[in-house]
Amino acid sequence: MTETAIAHPAGDGRPVSPGAGAPPGTPPALELAGVHKAFDGKPALIDAGFTLRRGEVHALVGENGAGKSTLMNVATGVYAADAGRELVDGELVRIRGPVDAAAAGLGMVHQHFRLVPRFTVAENVRLALGRRAGSPAAAAALVAAKAEKIGFPVRPDARVADLSVAERQRAEILKVLLLGARVLILDEPTAVLTEQESDALLAFTARLATQGGSVVLITHKLREVAARADRVTVMRQGRTVLDGAPIASVSSAEVARLAVGATVAPVARPRRAPGGPALTVDGLAHRRDDGGVTLDGLTLSLREGEVLGLAGVGGNGQSELVACLAGLAAPRAGSVALAGRDITTASPAARRDLGLRVVPADRFAFGLIRGFSVADNLALAALRRGRYGAPFGVARRRIRRDAEAAIRDHEIHGAAPGRSTGLLSGGNAQKVLLARELDDAVRVLVAHSPTRGLDVRAAQAVQAAIAAAAERGVACLLISEDLEELMALSARIAVINRGRIVGEMPVEDASAAALGALMVGHA
C-alpha cells in the first residue's frame, strides 16, 4: 500500500493562517510560469502563471473561459502547453500525462469526474492505481481503509453510476489521495453541491491543508470559498491578473473587478403581473430505459408573464423534464397542458406551433445544429410556418436577409449568415438559439441552465432576454443550478429533488440555505 504524504486530517476545519505549515524558504509546492496554450489557433492561456505554497488552500478565481481549468489541465499534463515551465517542490518537471502528474504528487478532481460509471468504486481505484492496488479484494480493502481514515463514507462495492454527485466527488477525492496526491486540485467542486455539502467539502480541504497538503480550489464563485482560502489568484482571458494575494489583502469587490474587467449591471426581475395559466404539468412520471425513475409525479404550473425558477442538484430529473416538455421523451404517466390544451402526446412540431419553446442545457444537443450555418439554424424552425416559401421550397435569399437582421438585432458577435454555428463562442451560439426561440409566436419558454458556461456579459445578455420575454407576457420556466440567477429572475422558486417538486416559495421567502435544504431532501 502506498502511504500518501497527506496524513490523517484530524483538524476541526478552523481557518488557517496564510502559508500555514510551510517553514520560510520552502519552495512552492507547484509553480507555473509563462504558460501559453492555444486551441486551434485560439489562445486559451497567455503567459499565465500560478504559485501554490505547501500547506495552503489557494483559490483560483475567474469567469468561465478565463483559463483556470485549462491552466490546471496543463499542470497535470492533460493538455500539452505550447510554451511555459512547471516546477514541483522547486524542481523543474516535465509532465506529459497523468502518470507523470501522479508521480509528481499532483492530483486533480475534474468537473467531469474521472470515474468509469459502470465500474464500482474499488474497480475505479484499481484502474487508477494499477499494480499498486493488488487484487480486487485488496483494492476494496484499500478504499475502505482510506475512507475510514479521512472520514469519508464511501462504499467500495457501490457502482459509481448509482452514487449521488456528492458521493461521486468523495470517491474521486479518495481515489486521487490514494494515488499519492500532495497537491489536490479541485475544479469547480461546489458547482454541483448544495450549500450544506459545500460546507462539508470546504471544511475537509481546510483540514488537508493544516496537515501539510496543498489545495487548489478552481471556482468562479469567490464568495463561497473566500472564507476557506488562504490566498487567491485571479485569471482573466487567459492571463493571470492577480498572482497569489493573501485573501485578507483584497476585497471581494476588487477580486470581482479583476476577474470581470468591468462590472455589469444586474438584470432587473420582471415585474409584470402574471396572467392566465400558460403551462400546467400534472403528475409527470418518467423512467430511463434501464428502469431508473427520473420523474416521479412531478407537478407544477406557471402563468403568463411569470418566471418560475426550478432549483435542484443536477441529475434530479431536470433533463428528463425538459425532454418530456419538448416532446422528445414520452412520460409514463401524467399530463402536460399548454394554455389549457393537453399536449402530453403532441409532437415537438405541434408543441412548437402552440408557442412552446425549449432551450436545452446543451445547446447543441437538441437546440442548434453544429454543422449548420447561422442562417440555416435560424430558418430551420420557421420553415414549417411558411415564412420561406411554398411547402417544398426554400427561399434562400429571404433566409439570408432574416439572418442578417437577427445577427444585428441580437448583437451576435462573430456571426455571419453563412458561418458555421459550431464556430461561435458559447455565448453567441446561445444568442442564436434565443433569437430563434424567442420569436413573435412564443408563449412558453423552457430554459435549462441557459447561462452555464457563458462569460458574465453573455450571461447577462441571456438573462436580460429572458426577463424581456417575461415582460412581454411569455411564461418562463427557468431551470438552473445557479441559485443567484434563480433568485435574480424568478417570481417563485420550486425545488426538484429525485424527480418531484419538494417545495415551492415566493422569491421573497427564498434563501440559499432554505433551497439547499430542500435540494438534498432534509426538509
Add this chain to the structure above:
Amino acid sequence: MSGFLVGWLAAIPAYAAPLLLAALGLILSERAGVLNLSAEGVMAIGAMTGAAVVLSGIAPTLGILAGVAAGAGLSLVFAIVVVVFRGDQTLAGLTTVAVGIGLAGVLGRDYVQKPFAGIERFGADAAPATGAFERFFLQQDPLILVTLVLVVAVWWFLERTRAGLQLRAVGEDPGTADVAGVDVQMVRIAAVVAGGALCGLSGAYLSVAASHVWVEGMIAGRGWIAVALVIFARWDARRALLGALIFGAAEALGPRLQAVGAPVPTYLMMMLPYALTLAVLVLSSLVGRRGTDEPAALGSIYLRQDKS
C-alpha cells in the same frame, strides 16, 4: 428420429465454433470501444492463408497459426486507420472487409478449390461409433476444444485481470482510462489485433478444419452473423457461446435434413441463420435492455486534447 437428432447435435459445434471465435474477437475489440465490422474480411484472409500454407506442404497446425497471423495483420491495418488516424469506424470496417476479401481472392487464385488434408475430426480414422455420446464426440475436432477454452479465457481476461479492467475502462470512458495512466491508443490497437487474431483463427478453422478446401466467398456472411451475435450476446463471452450454439444449430439444420433425405427447399433453409439473426436483433431491442450493456464509448473517437 434419434439418429437424426444425434447427427444434428453432433454437427452443431463445427458450425458454431467459427461464429463463436469471430464473436469473441469482436467482443475484445468492441469492449475496448472500437466498433468492429471487419470480421467477414479478416476471416476471409485467415481462411485463404491457412489453406495456402497447408497446400504448400506445411503442417495444418502451422496453417492455422498462419491464418491467425494473417488475421492479426489485416486487423493491425484496420486498427491503425481507426485508432491512430481516427478514421470513421463503420466505413473503415467495411473497407477492411473489402480489402480482406479482395486480397484473399487476388493472392489466393492458385489455391482455389484444391482439397487438402487439414485438421481431422477425432473420429476420422476410428471405427464407426455406436453410442450416442461417442457418435457425438467423434464428430468434433481439437479446435472446438480450443474454442471452448478461449471462451473461458476471454471472459476471465475481461472480468478478472487488471489488463481486462484497463481494456474495459478504455471502452467505457477513455478519458478516465487516460488519466489513470492507461495508454488508450495502445490498448485499442492491441484489442483490435487480438480480436483480429481470433477472427483469423475462425477463418482458418473454416478452410483447414471444417472444409479442407478453400474457395472464394467461403466465409459466406458468417462474419456478419458474428457481428450480430456480439449484439445478441450483449458483449459477454458466455452469452456469445449460447448464441453461437443457437446459430450453429440453425445453420446445421438444413444440411442434416437433406442428409436424411427430407424434402426441404435448400435455399429457403439457408436463409434460416440470417432470418434468425434478424429476429434475435429485433427481440433483443424489444426486451428494452438495449444500450445498457453496450460499451459507452463504442465507436467514439478519443482525443486527449478535446475540450470537455
Add this chain to the structure above:
Amino acid sequence: MLDGLVITRRFDTPTWLLALVFLAGIAAGLAMATALLVAIGVPASALFNEVIGEAFMTASGLAQTLTFATPLICVGLSAAVALRLRFWNIGIEGQLWLGALGATAVALGDVGPEATRLPLMLVAAALAGAAWIALPLVLKLRLGVSEVISTLLLGSIAFLFAQHLLFGAWRDPATGFPISLAFDASERLAALGFGRTHLGLPIALAAALLVWFLVDVTRLGFYGRAVGENIEAARAAGVPVIAVTCAFVLLSGALSGLAGGLIVAGTEHRMSLTLGAGYTFSGIVIAFLGRFRPLATVVVAVIIGGVFTASDVFKVFYGISEAVVVLLQGLVLFGVLVAQFFGAYRISRANWGASA
C-alpha cells in the same frame, strides 16, 4: 503512443486543405494499388495502357465503362442519399437483387401491354428495392435496430431468394443453368448504338438530376441535412423527422432496385446469379468519393466503371481474380480515410518545458 505529438481538432478546415488531403488520399490509395498489381505480376507499363487507355481512350473500352457505370451511378446515388441521413445502407445488393427480380417477374409474366412493359419493369424494380429496405427502416425507426446489420442480413436473404427462384421455378428448362429465359425485344432497353450502352445510361443520369434537385434544392433536402447532422435538434425544431427519413431511405432502396432493373433490362436481358455481386461496396465507395453529392457521384461512378473494365482485362490477360476490383476500391478508401485525418486534426510537436 505518439506522446511527443499533440493532436488537436480543427474547427474550421480551409477548403483548399480538405481538397488537398482528399486528393492526396486518393493518390496514396492508387499508389498502394499499383504496387500491389505490380507485385502480383501485372507489368507496370501495362497498367497505364489497361486502365486509362483501354477503359477510357478506346471506343469499345469507353462503351464498356459507361455500361458498367450505368448501374454504378444508381447504387452510388443510393448510398449517397442514405448516408446523407447517416443511414448505412449495406443492403444495396439485396435491393438490387429484388429490383432485378421485380423487373424479371414483370417481363416473364408478360404483365400489361407491350408498350408499357419496360416502364412497368423499371417501376417494379424501384418498388421492389424500396420494399426491401422498408423493413430495416421500420425496425430502425420503431425499435432502434441497427440498420448496418439488418440491411446486410436482408441482402443475404435476397440473394438466397434469387437462387431459390433460379434453381427452381425460373430455371432455364433448355439448358438447366440457373438463369431465366431471355427477355423479349420489347422488354429490353434500346441500345444507344455505342457498344453495349443502352437507354439505362440516360435514365441513370436523369435519376442523378432528380436526386440532385431533391436533396440540394428542395425543402426535403434541407430537412434531410438537419436530420443527418442532428436528429434530435431537427425533431425539436419541428422537422417531420420520420417522414423525411422514410423519404430518403425509401429513395435509396428504390435507386438500388432501379440499378437491378437496368442491369436485367439493359445489359443481361435475363435474370442470372452473377449480375449483382460487389455493388454494395462500390456504391458506398462512389458515394464517399463523390462527397455524397449527386452530380459528383456520376463522375466517380464512371471512373469506377473504368476499374471494372480494366479488371476484365486483368482477368483475361493476367489471370487475376475479379476480387481485384473490390481490393482496389478498398485501398483507395483506406488512403482517403487516413489522409482525411490530416484535414480534420492539427498535429504539432509538444514544446512544453523547453524554456521560459
